[in-house]
Amino acid sequence: xxxxxxxxxxxxxxxxxxxxxxxxxxxxxxxxxxxxxxxxxxxxxxxxxxxxxxxxxxxxxxxxxxxxxxxxxxxxxxxxxxxxxxxxxxxxxxxxxxxxxxxxxxxxxxxxxxxxxxxxxxxxxxxxxxxxxxxxxxxxxxxxxxxxxxxxxxxxxxxxxxxxxxxxxxxxxxxxxxxxxxxxxxxxxxxxxxxx
Amino acid sequence: xxxxxxxxxxxxxxxxxxxxxxxxxxxxxxxxxxxxxxxxxxxxxxxxxxxxxxxxxxxxxxxxxxxxxxxxxxxxxxxxxxxxxxxxxxxxxxxxxxxxxxxxxxxxxxxxxxxxxxxxxxxxxxxxxxxxxxxxxxxxxxxxxxxxxxxxxxxxxxxxxxxxxxxxxxxxxxxxxxxxxxx
Numbered sequence: 001x002x003x004x005x006x007x008x009x010x011x012x013x014x015x016x017x018x019x020x021x022x023x024x025x026x027x028x029x030x031x032x033x034x035x036x037x038x039x040x041x042x043x044x045x046x047x048x049x050x051x052x053x054x055x056x057x058x059x060x061x062x063x064x065x066x067x068x069x070x071x072x073x074x075x076x077x078x079x080x081x082x083x084x085x086x087x088x089x090x091x092x093x094x095x096x097x098x099x100x101x102x103x104x105x106x107x108x109x110x111x112x113x114x115x116x117x118x119x120x121x122x123x124x125x126x127x128x129x130x131x132x133x134x135x136x137x138x139x140x141x142x143x144x145x146x147x148x149x150x151x152x153x154x155x156x157x158x159x160x161x162x163x164x165x166x167x168x169x170x171x172x173x174x175x176x177x178x179x180x181x182x183x184x185x186x187x188x189x190x191x192x193x194x195x196x
Numbered sequence: 197x198x199x200x201x202x203x204x205x206x207x208x209x210x211x212x213x214x215x216x217x218x219x220x221x222x223x224x225x226x227x228x229x230x231x232x233x234x235x236x237x238x239x240x241x242x243x244x245x246x247x248x249x250x251x252x253x254x255x256x257x258x259x260x261x262x263x264x265x266x267x268x269x270x271x272x273x274x275x276x277x278x279x280x281x282x283x284x285x286x287x288x289x290x291x292x293x294x295x296x297x298x299x300x301x302x303x304x305x306x307x308x309x310x311x312x313x314x315x316x317x318x319x320x321x322x323x324x325x326x327x328x329x330x331x332x333x334x335x336x337x338x339x340x341x342x343x344x345x346x347x348x349x350x351x352x353x354x355x356x357x358x359x360x361x362x363x364x365x366x367x368x369x370x371x372x373x374x375x376x377x378x379x
Contacts, residue, residue: 004235027293060349067351101327110340114290125327128324137332138267138335157352
C-alpha cells in the first residue's frame, strides 16, 4: 500500500537518498525542457514559446491521472498524502509578487537551480536573491507572516469543494490540456515575430 | 541557442542538442512528481530548503534571536538541519540532474542569459532583484512553482490553483512593461 512513507519506516539516510534521487529526475527533466534558460522561460509571457505552460500542464495531468488511477486500483491512499493548507490571501498576494519576480528575474526557484547547474551566471544571481529573500523574510516580515497564518484553513481540494468525484477533474484537465495545446500552437504562430 | 558568452569564455562544446518536446519533458516531470507522492507521500519543492538553511544560520548566530521570528521558529520546530532536511537533498539532486542533462546535451556554458537590449551588468542586477521578489512571494505563498503550483495542482489543491493563476496574472500584467528587458 502506497505511499511507501506510511507503510514503511524508512531510515533517515534512505529517505534523504530518495529525495536526492527524485531531485535528480526533477532537475534532469527541467533542463531537458529548456528551463535552465531564462529566455525560454519568460517567452511564455510574450506568447511566442509556450513551453512553460505545456510542460507544467502535462506534468500536472500526468501526476494527477497517476494518483487517480493508483487510488482507484486501491494501491494508494490519497488521505495519506500531504496537502498544503489552503490560505487564499497568502496564495493571491504571494502569487502576484512571485509572478512579478519571475518576469524580472527570468527564473523561478527550481529552474534557477537548473540554470546554475549549467553555468548561467544570471541563474546564480537569481538564486542568491532567493536565499537572501528567505532569510530577510524571516527576519523582517515575521509579524506579517504570523498575521497571514491566521487566514489558513484546513486542506481543501477541488473534489472536496465541489462534491464532484476526482475522476471528473482528471477528464476535465485532459480536455483543457488538449484544447490549450491547440490554442498555444496558434498563439506561438501569431506572436512568433516577438522572438528576439 | 544564442547564449551570450561572458567575455574571454566560449561555450565549451559545439552545437547544443535541441530541447526535448515540451509534452515529453512534462510527462517525465509528471512521473517524477508522481513518484515523489507514491514514495514519500509529498510532492516536490525548492524554496523550503533555503528557509531551513536560513533558520539554521540564524540559530547558529543567536538561538534567542532565531526563535523571536515566527518564520525561523517554524523551520526550527521540526528539528531539521540543512543536512537532514528532505528539500535540501531534493534541491542538491536537482542540481546534479540538471548538470548531467545540460552537460551531455552540450548546453553547459559560463554565460549570461539576457535579452538583446540590456547589458550583462544590468541583467545580473535584474536577476538578483527578481530572485529577491520571487523569493518573498514564495515565502508569502508558502511555496513556489514547484512546491505550491506543480505539487498542489496535481492533487487538485484549491489554494495551489489560486496561487498558479495569480502568478500568471502578475506575469502577464508586468511582461509588457518589462519588454525592453527581454525582447
